Amino acid sequence: MSAMRGLLDRFMLLDLFSGLGITFRHLFKKKETVQYPEERCEPAHRFRGMFRLDEERCIKCTLCARDCPIDIIYIDWHQEMNPVTEKKEKALDRFDIDVQRCMFCGLCEEACPTNPKSIWLTSKTYELASYDRWENLYVDIDELQDWKVRPAYTDDEVR
């Protein structure tokens, strides 16, 4: 039977015609192209993207800065009297990350002792390109806490 089929293939070029059929069917398929600037793919749920920081949760222990293998997290703090609890607490002066050299290893997130983490990378923001090295790639505490860099996804935007 298979010999018969092989012979038919040889003379009637069946395999060529089935190939033509496949490409013809694909002609009418829904196209997979994502028209990037107008539409975007939503990253996977645990996608490792840009940093985010929550100052409320942060205990200013600087473990993230110590664990950073290339020392790009800069933290300055001072003691301050909390007027409500009347206790001394640490207050942040500066929490900067020089993202230019960051490799997104996530060690800072692992080192963070708070639960939930105060610094995390699952922000789903990945559009980090910029024209100037210092323009967007050196983020201070305000930018780290601005979680609306990427607006929320609408249904028709996510394909």
Next chain:
Amino acid sequence: MLEALREAVGPTLFTYAVSPLFKILALIFLGVLPLIMYLVLAERKILGFMQVRLGPNRVGPWGILQPVADIAKLLVKEDVIPNKAVRWAFVLAPCLVVAPAFVILAVIPFGPSAEQSGGALDFFITDVNVGLLFVVAMATVGVYGIIIGGWASNSKFSLLGGLRSAAQMISYEIPQGFSLVIPLLMAGTMSLQGVVGAQFEQGRWFVFQFFPFGLIAFFIYFVAGVAESNRNPFDLPEAESELVAGFHTEYTGMRFALFFLGEYANMIVISALAVTLFLGGWLAPFPNVGWASFLDLQWIPFMTPGLAGLIWFSAKLFAFLFVYIWFRGTFPRYRFDQLMDLGWKWLIPLVLFTVFGVGIWKTLL
């Protein structure tokens, strides 16, 4: 207006100089060049669709201005002639590819003649009584352009591409020539207009004449035609993955565009010939079936028989061009020995058998 012009220049001059000149200009600048421009776009679109992507869609709505952008880009590109290239041959080669392809269009009947349609104009430039010979002769010249271009570039990739083209031409010219003999035998004339007329008189397109010989001849003609126009799956002279760009590796800007133009013009010529010789040319399908009489398109306002013929010819032509693109989207390139194997061991015996069969059928019956 036509009549006024005829009276102004006299009937002889009108028939043999003015009218062909206008038809040539119209054919090239309103017919073939826009068709080639949009064929390139259609090819990119269809290939994109077959690969489940969108194809060009940024320049104008659905990308319809893409050809304009492409041409602007090609025109302003630097024209590089390599130092060690043979200058005159390098310059000559692209012209040798384009010119014959356009010349062939002169004898192809795009529609009925004036007597057949009862209109004022012949829908072809000229009707040569050795039309088919003329076509074969001209089609062969085109390959010289590729060989000369490959040799003159003085680059190993170009030379290999050109030589491959030469070998391919020798192998595929033979089955193509023989498969052209078959409609010739069926029609009994070499004039292309006459071939279409014979199909009208015999009431049957030549693909279905002398079944299955017509079909086999058509198949062989088309396979050899794809090989002659260096298209997938026979694009060995170009062979992007092996020879960079084959014979046009060293060409840039407008000279490259001429090669490109030649390739697409060849596609159109081979499709037009296939339509004329095997698929009834400008004839509408099913002329003698009662309920299918709407296919002569006379119910459309302002339609004349001549225009209807032109429309049917174009429809068949577009179907062929689609098949070309479809092939490109489907088949991988042949290896060189497979190409030779197919040409010499399969197509030539098959076409000889077919010519023999048609000859016997024609003599005995």
